Structures are given as structure tokens and as C-alpha cells.
Amino acid sequence: MLHRLAAEVISSAAFASLDARAPQRARAHLDKALTFAGLSRDSEATFHVWNHMFLTSSMRENHPEAVAGAEVMKRSSIARRDPLYASLGHVRNANGLARMPARRSDALRALSDAERAFARASDQQRPEWVRFYDSSEFDALSSFVWSALGDHGRAEYCLHRTLASIPDDMIRNRALYTAHLSLAQARQGECELATATSRQAHLMLPSGSRRTVNTLAATRNVLVASGSNAPEVAEWIEESTAWI
Incomplete structure (x- = not known):
């Protein structure tokens, strides 16, 4: 019990490091968390650590390492028992x-x-940390796969599904996925629409949400590269310079 608790506490510290875009610090935490999770012999706790390991590797753009971590997730005993964990492992792998x-x-x-x-996957009692993985999150993670594969139309479709079903109180996630929607639109050449969507994301932007700001910055870069002469696009590019 104590080993599991230690793994969970250290995993939370690792996630805070990831949110601060500090993957090296997160990895140091996770190496310790993995030791405690192993000592606990708790498959769910170990899965939790490997989920953060995947995110850390992805942030460092070490994709072979990320895939290896996802393989561990999807082959874990908790994934064999519960399809929700299996799904999360597979979508991380994808x-x-x-x-x-x-x-x-x-x-x-x-x-x-x-x-x-x-x-x-059926509705059942699960640990708090994995409850984020609902239908809206599945669609959001699927959109990242399609975006990486260059199919920005499908990515946009998934993000619309996410935003239609995401709980109203998840403002931070809504801002993030709205920013990703703007990026998908910009990558399809829909510059005016992407600008309007970026404005929506910025209006709901939570304090300290670097991931959303970084995504909006990526959208801005695409808009700049497009050379669009639309007044609203030029205005947004100028305005966003102050905070990107």
C-alpha cells in the first residue's frame, strides 16, 4: 500500500513537470515512481507510471522510446482485464x-x-487519474494520430467531436483542444476560420497553460507561412505577437 502511494505521489510530481514542459525532471521522478510501482506489485499503479513515461518520451520527441512504453501499457495485466486501459495503451501506441x-x-x-x-469498455469504478479518458479524450487523442499522419481533415473531425462532448467544467482542456482545432484548420488552408478559432481559444485561455499557448503559436506560424492577406488574419498575427 505504501509503495503504491509513493508511486502515485511521485507520478503526480512528474505530471506537474510535464505540464511545465520539463521532461527531464519528469523522467527523474518517473524512474523513482516505477521502482515503487514495481515493489507494490500493483498493475494499475505501474500502468499509471508508464502512461507518464510515454508522455515524457513524446515530449522529448523520442518516438521509438514512446512506442516501447506504450507496448508495455497495452500488454500489462490491467489492460488485459479492463478494455479501457487496453484502449489507452493502443491509442498511445498509435x-x-x-x-x-x-x-x-x-x-x-x-x-x-x-x-x-x-x-x-464498461462503466465501472476506476482510479481518479484514468477518468480523464472518456469519449471526448479518445477523440482528441485520435485527432493527434491523424494530424501526425497528415490527415488534418480527419483530425478536425475528431476535434469537433471532442468539443461537442467535453464536460463544460473542463475549461483547460476545452481551450487546448480548441487551439488544436485552429491548428488543424490552418493546416488545411482555412486561414480565416483558423483565426476565428484561435481567438476563441485565447478568450478561454487559463492562466499558465503553456500547452495551449504553444499550440496557438504553432497555428500562428502556419498562418504567417500562408501569406494570407485577409485583414482578420493579419490582425490576429499582430495581436498574438504580444503573448506568444
Whole structure:
């Protein structure tokens, strides 16, 4: 029990480091958390640590390492018992594979596996940390796969589904996924629409949300590169310079 508690506390510290865009610090925490999770012999606690390991590797753009971590997740005993965990492992795997040019077909297969597993998941009591993985989050994570594969139209579709179903009180996530929607639109050349969506994300932007700001910055870069002469696009590019 104490080993599991230690793993959970250290994992929380690791997530805070990830939110602060400090993957090296997060990895140091997670190495310790993995030791405690192993000592606890608790598959769910170990899965939790590996989920953060995946995020850390992805943030460092070490995609082979991220895929290896996702493989551990999807083959864990908790994933064999509970389709929701299996789905999360598969969708993490798909996200890592999508960023490896030679693994496109593997990414699509993993995404399909994630969808099938998610459809089999039943409502039941689960730890607080994994409750984020609902239908809105599944669609959001799927959008990242499609975006990495260059299919920004499908990414946009998934993000619309996310924003239609995300709980109203999850303002931080709504801002983040609205920013990702603007990026998907910009990458399809829909500059005016992407600008309007970026404004929406900025209006709901929570304090200290670097991930949302970074995503809006990526959208801005696409808009600048587009060379659009639309007044609203030029105005947004100028305005956003102050905080991006």
C-alpha cells in the first residue's frame, strides 16, 4: 500500500513537470515512481507510471522510446482485464507510431485496436487519474494520430467531436483542444476560420497553460507561412505577437 502511494505521489510530481514542459525532471521522478510501482506489485499503479513515461518520451520527441512504453501499457495485466486501459495503451501506441514515417500502417492498426477496445469498455469504478479518458479524450487523442499522419481533415473531425462532448467544467482542456482545432484548420488552408478559432481559444485561455499557448503559436506560424492577406488574419498575427 505504501509503495503504491509513493508511486502515485511521485507520478503526480512528474505530471506537474510535464505540464511545465520539463521532461527531464519528469523522467527523474518517473524512474523513482516505477521502482515503487514495481515493489507494490500493483498493475494499475505501474500502468499509471508508464502512461507518464510515454508522455515524457513524446515530449522529448523520442518516438521509438514512446512506442516501447506504450507496448508495455497495452500488454500489462490491467489492460488485459479492463478494455479501457487496453484502449489507452493502443491509442498511445498509435500516437507514437504515427510519428515514425515507416510505421504508418502500424499506427492505423493501433488506432483501430484502440477504438475497438474503447467500445468494449464498461462503466465501472476506476482510479481518479484514468477518468480523464472518456469519449471526448479518445477523440482528441485520435485527432493527434491523424494530424501526425497528415490527415488534418480527419483530425478536425475528431476535434469537433471532442468539443461537442467535453464536460463544460473542463475549461483547460476545452481551450487546448480548441487551439488544436485552429491548428488543424490552418493546416488545411482555412486561414480565416483558423483565426476565428484561435481567438476563441485565447478568450478561454487559463492562466499558465503553456500547452495551449504553444499550440496557438504553432497555428500562428502556419498562418504567417500562408501569406494570407485577409485583414482578420493579419490582425490576429499582430495581436498574438504580444503573448506568444
